[in-house]
Amino acid sequence: xxxxxxxxDISKSYVLTHQHKEQYVALRDVITHRAKNxxxxxxxxxxxxxEVFWALKDVSFEVNQxxxxxxxxxxxxxxxxxxxxxxxxxxxTKGKISIKGRVASLLEVGTGxxxxxxxxxxxxxxxxILGMSRVEIKSKFDEIVAFAEVEKFLDTPVKRYSSGMYVxxxxxxxxxLEPEILIVDEVLAxxxxxxxxxxxxxxxxxxxxxGRTVLFVSHNMQAVQKLCQTGLLLQAxxxxxxxxxxxxxxxxxxxxxxxxxxxxxxxxxxxxxxQGFAYRLQxxxxxxxxxxxxxxxxxxxxxxxxxxxxxxxxxVIGLGIVTSLDLPLRTSWSESKDMEKGEYQVVFKxxxxxxxxxVYKLVVGLSGNLKAFHYVEEAARIMISxxxxxxxxxxxxxxxxxxxxxxxxxxxxxx
Numbered sequence: 001x002x003x004x005x006x007x008x009d010i011s012k013s014y015v016l017t018h019q020h021k022e023q024y025v026a027l028r029d030v031i032t033h034r035a036k037n038x039x040x041x042x043x044x045x046x047x048x049x050x051e052v053f054w055a056l057k058d059v060s061f062e063v064n065q066x067x068x069x070x071x072x073x074x075x076x077x078x079x080x081x082x083x084x085x086x087x088x089x090x091x092x093t094k095g096k097i098s099i100k101g102r103v104a105s106l107l108e109v110g111t112g113x114x115x116x117x118x119x120x121x122x123x124x125x126x127x128x129i130l131g132m133s134r135v136e137i138k139s140k141f142d143e144i145v146a147f148a149e150v151e152k153f154l155d156t157p158v159k160r161y162s163s164g165m166y167v168x169x170x171x172x173x174x175x176x177l178e179p180e181i182l183i184v185d186e187v188l189a190x191x192x193x194x195x196x197x198x199x200x201x202x203x204x205x206x207x208x209x210x211g212r213t214v215l216f217v218s219h220n221m222q223a224v225q226k227l228c229q230t231g232l233l234l235q236a237x238x239x240x241x242x243x244x245x246x247x248x249x250x251x252x253x254x255x256x257x258x259x260x261x262x263x264x265x266x267x268x269x270x271x272x273x274x275q276g277f278a279y280r281l282q283x284x285x286x287x288x289x290x291x292x293x294x295x296x297x298x299x300x301x302x303x304x305x306x307x308x309x310x311x312x313x314x315x316v317i318g319l320g321i322v323t324s325l326d327l328p329l330r331t332s333w334s335e336s337k338d339m340e341k342g343e344y345q346v347v348f349k350x351x352x353x354x355x356x357x358x359v360y361k362l363v364v365g366l367s368g369n370l371k372a373f374h375y376v377e378e379a380a381r382i383m384i385s386x387x388x389x390x391x392x393x394x395x396x397x398x399x400x401x402x403x404x405x406x407x408x409x410x411x412x413x414x415x
Contacts, residue, residue, distance in 0.1 A: 040122030101180025
């Protein structure tokens with residue numbers, strides 16, 4: 001399979017204009033100043049400054065036919081700018097790009113559709129833009145309508161569609177009108193979970209079975225890893241990592257500031273008036289030494305400092321462990337007990353379950369009388385590193401073998 005997309009040192013810059021207004025202390029000063037401007041015919045109330053912003057800087061990569069590549073990065077990393085260049089919506093400031101084949105793009109709700117035309121008319125319009133004949137479009141028409149589930153609204157102007165209906169039809173058109181290259185941005189997040197799953201399945205099908213190329217941008221790492229084989233990580237307009245999707249996602253997740261052992265927990269509004277709150281979390285080894293990374297196979301614990309502003313009946317504090325893909329793994333609770341007002345700390349010891357390498361989120365919750373009064377979805381992050389007593393066994397550390405590593409009881413005996 002040959003190269004269908006070749007990007008060579010692409011850069012894209014924008015000129016930002018900053019307006020600086022003079023500051024006046026009273027209305028009479030404004031009136032006087034503007035009156036002078038009328039007679040002097042000079043505009044003196046604005047000065048401007050210009051700044052060059054590079055949305056992309058020296059980006060290079062190649063995509064082969066049939067590849068499914070996930071493009072990831074934080075907001076502002078340059079993902080959408082790159083897709084717009086690949087879709088020929090905007091031109092690069094510098095660099096060269098070569099594309100073989102028809103490109104269908106789904107970048108945002110409304111892209112490529114005329115709001116005054118009906119769903120039926122927009123299907124034919126999009127097909128024509130892709131260079132397809134009317135006969136070709138008609139042969140795919142029923143399949144598009146069935147996939148989008150908009151048959152009742154087919155002759156309604158799309159400006160009356162909900163965002164979900166819009167995206168369903170737009171994706172169905174983009175995926176079924178046989179483009180060689182399909183480009184899909186975060187727009188699928190508008191759809192419900194069932195439709196997202198349906199779209200991922202369709203993208204996988206057109207790539208695996210029809211040999212088409214898919215470029216997929218999403219903040220849903222689980223969806224990216226499920227669909228894509230390779231990944232491209234952008235940061236501040238530059239390529240940071242390019243290669244196997246699992247390695248690229250891991251680089252993205254570990255590029256956040258997780259290399260610390262002490263976290264100040266965000267306090268709720270008017271925290272002094274509520275029942276109580278947690279304010280600090282520490283990650284420690286089994287001997288209470290602070291550590292920022294936990295070796296795989298090692299024992300560790302979490303220490304949480306909290307305050308109760310008043311006596312609390314049936315107090316419970318809980319700690320949840322969630323994967324970087326937001327999959328809940330474990331939750332532990334303290335025993336329910338009556339607690340007096342005061343300062344406390346609690347230690348959650350993780351001695352019995354071993355987690356595979358990766359980044360995990362910690363969730364903290366405090367409750368009394370079965371009512372939560374402080375809940376923090378991401379109080380801290382922990383990293384299980386690939387240095388440890390069982391890390392040498394690649395079969396064990398590989399995440400495809402599972403997230404939980406503690407062994408089951410296994411008995412081998414003679415028959």
